[in-house]
Amino acid sequence: MTPNAASGPSRRKFLASTAVATAAVAGGMPLLSACGGGGKNDRKEGTTSGKDAQKILPAFVASNVVTPDIPAKNGSAAGFTKAIPTAELKTSVPKKLGSGGKLSVMAPFWGTPPKGDNPYYTAMNAATGVEVAWQNQDGVTYDQKLGAVLASSDIPDVVVVPGWNLNGRIPSAVNAKFADLGPYLSGDKVKDYPNLAAVPTEAWQRGIFGGVLRAVPMPASYVTDIAPLYRRDLFAKKGYSVPKSPEEFLSWAKEATDAKSKLWACDDMKWTAFNIFGVLSGSDKALWWNLEGDKLVNRIETDEYLEALEWTRKLYAAEVVHPDAVQGKAGGNAGNRLTAGEILVYNQNISDWWGKTAEQRTQNPDFDIAAFDIFGADGGDPTLWAVQPANIFTFVSKKAGKQQIKDFLALCNYCAAPYGTKEFMLTAYGVEGTDYDLKSGLPVKTQQGVNEVNGAFDYTGNPAPYIAYPDLPEVTRGMVEWQQRMGAFTKKSSFFGLTVTEPTRWANLADDFEQLEDDVVRGRKKISDVQQAVSDWKEKGGDGLRDWYKKLLDDNGSNGDNGTTN
Known part of the structure; x- marks a missing residue:
């Protein structure tokens, strides 16, 4: 993924895994992985923790829709070693929560962005009930574009901000330009969005900026990556x-x-x-x-x-x-x-x-x-x-209306569906027969899927950390168990x-x-x-x-x- 000051594995992690994924999937391999101010609302510097944070954070309700093959332990991701047959996929979003409204979303993209009317985007819009117009920007120079956009008065409805771009004036702009999600998510309110309620509390804590819950985080294992x-x-x-x-x-x-x-x-x-x-x-x-x-x-x-x-x-x-x-x-x-x-x-x-x-x-x-x-x-x-339990954040503009914020959260809730669900399959693989085919029971992306199903909806919601490579189950197990062993020796700094x-x-x-x-x-x-x-x-x-x-x-x-x- 260069984060703050010292180089940092965070950015390297993201860029490395993105490049690896693109190369491997292009070779026909299936890809499944999600590897990561003070207490006053008007504070522009500092942080929020302790009792103040407890008033803001969403309640945690673990998902029981799908049981992992290897449960999370010592801060590790959960592990899934098998592909789930289509007929056995669960449903985690029984009712479409989106109103049919429109959202513009700015996000980083490494490579050539797909056309906006491609089958994957169209299917996701229909499934979520939200019509998303993607404003993909070059990931290499995203910090420059982000800074320019946040300095202007013309901000997209939704903006993705990687943690390594939280430098210079961008953090203060985040506090000034993005909406408070607390009225929709704090405490039991998050239960309207069950998949978001299953996001670990420590990841949500990272979504507090300037004393306010402003971001939907991308959860990650806190074990060294x-x-x-x-x-x-x-x-x-x-x-x-x-x-x-x-x-x-x-x-x-x-x-x-x-x-x-x-x-x-x-x-x-x-x-x-x-x-x-x-x-x-x-x-x-x-x-x-x-x-x-x-x-x-x-x-x-x-x-x-x-x-x-x-x-x-x-x-x-x-x-x-x-x-x-x-x-x-x-x-x-x-x-x-x-x-x-x-x-x-x-x-x-x-x-x-x-x-x-x-x-x-x-x-x-x-x-x-x-x-x-x-x-x-x-x-x-x-x-x-x-390491931090989340390092990519998605925000909603302060100018967004109440229904737009609800549509955004409906989108996030759909995309945060766990592995083994119908919603996950569409979000991660796209349209069967177009973006991927089933080969020996495993989903394998087509070239169209490789080009179109990446760098988009994975930013707008993710489940609790997981590793799922059904094509190589022994590698999945090895990765999770390594995290578990290393997690046993992992401390959390102040x-x-x-x-x-x-x-x-x-x-x-x-x-x-x-x-x-x-x-x-x-x-x-x-x-x-x-x-x-x-x-x-x-x-x-x-x-x-x-x-x-x-x-x-x-x-x-x-x-x-x-x-x-x-």
């Missing part, structure tokens, strides 16, 4: 065991690397290093902070942060990292280096476990990858930190689940740290340069920002495992 993926087939062939500590990993990496044969142990491992050494999450600015004793500490101030960078630097110094990563060509190409057999381990969004398996199974039947369990700095259990709008004077204070990290691990800068940068950060506003965040905790309480309780 960056996993160390490895070529399990090549490990078995070479007789390697999965390393169990940082020292074992470095020793194994030196043994496994054979540059003359164009084989390197790994790609850039910085994000896994942060997990191994227990560094506070870098995926959201608010998660950089945690209350330790009576002091609020930022991730960049911790020994763990420096230790993670130093260990990653040792990998580069030992020349066990692929040369393309050394040159800074990390990210999406790392997966290609893995499938080509040029590296044995890389870190990426866990969705690549399915994506690469689906992509390779017709090309290389022996191809097998998995995520190994994250170990701690001492080789024992890790200390992992939760601002977990809260959407925090920082004062604009400090909004870009830490923007240079990602580049500095990359320079350090590649040997271009030293650990002492990081220490100096942290000192400069404190003087330029870091300590002031700390005091500001501390006051938020004092005033509102914390959602985390550590620190002040609600």
Whole structure:
């Protein structure tokens, strides 16, 4: 999906999974996955938690329409390993809730947007009772378009805002331009929309902006979404065991690397290093902070942060990292280096476990990858930190009428239908015989479906986190169980689940740290340069920002495992 300040898995997750999905589905593979101001209403900065939030949040009523094959546990997604025959699909929206009204929706889109009158859009409009006119915008430059639109007086009825675009003036514009959904959703009111009532409370908490419930969130598992993926087939062939500590990993990496044969142990491992050494999450600015004793500490101030960078630097110094990563060509190409057999381990969004398996199974039947369990700095259990339970938000303009807001919520309720329902099948796959066909009981998108059924209605409502790859049930199970194991070691930092709008004077204070990290691990800068940068950060506003965040905790309480309780 670049989120706030530090690079962030959040954006990478979204872009990676979108690209993987497009490539895999184009190859005929089925795709099913959803992998994530103060208490006063006039506050433009801060957050809302504790008792104030309880007055605003929707009631939670778990869905019992479909039972998952693997129940959610320890913050994991639920898992569905089987395709549901059409005759057995359940109904979660027995009555059409839309009034037939019209809504314009602006959303990011990666690729060529489909025509507005395509069969998928037409079928969804008919099923939901809402006529949606999509204003798809280039996802790469979406932040620029979003900023321009929110600065104008001409705002679409509905606007999708990814969390990584909540920078600059956009957060204050969100508070000024979008409607309060509380009168329609707070407390038991959400029961008019049963699928939205089944969205986890912690995801709804992220929808509170400026003291008001303004957004319908896209729920996600709070377990780290960056996993160390490895070529399990090549490990078995070479007789390697999965390393169990940082020292074992470095020793194994030196043994496994054979540059003359164009084989390197790994790609850039910085994000896994942060997990191994227990560094506070870098995926959201608010998660950089945690209350330790009576002091609020930022991730960049911790020994763990420096230790993670130093260990990653040792990998580069030992020349066990692929040369393309050394040159800074990390990210999406790392997966290609893995499938080509040029590296044995890389870190990426866990969705690549399915994506690469689906992509390779017709090309290389022996191809097998998995995520190994994250170990701690001492080789024992890790200390992992939760990511935010939602990071994409959909808003309604303040200019929208009451019926338009109800139509929007009717649309969201339909799209939030769980796996195994008729509503889900239409939302996720489109029209049978046009957008997808059933092959051996599995829905497989046609080329038309690949082009048209993506990047639209999935923004306007999602069920509780789930993983469902019926084409590869063993991968579904592996992904969910990995999340469950890692979830057992996951803590929630002080601002977990809260959407925090920082004062604009400090909004870009830490923007240079990602580049500095990359320079350090590649040997271009030293650990002492990081220490100096942290000192400069404190003087330029870091300590002031700390005091500001501390006051938020004092005033509102914390959602985390550590620190002040609600």
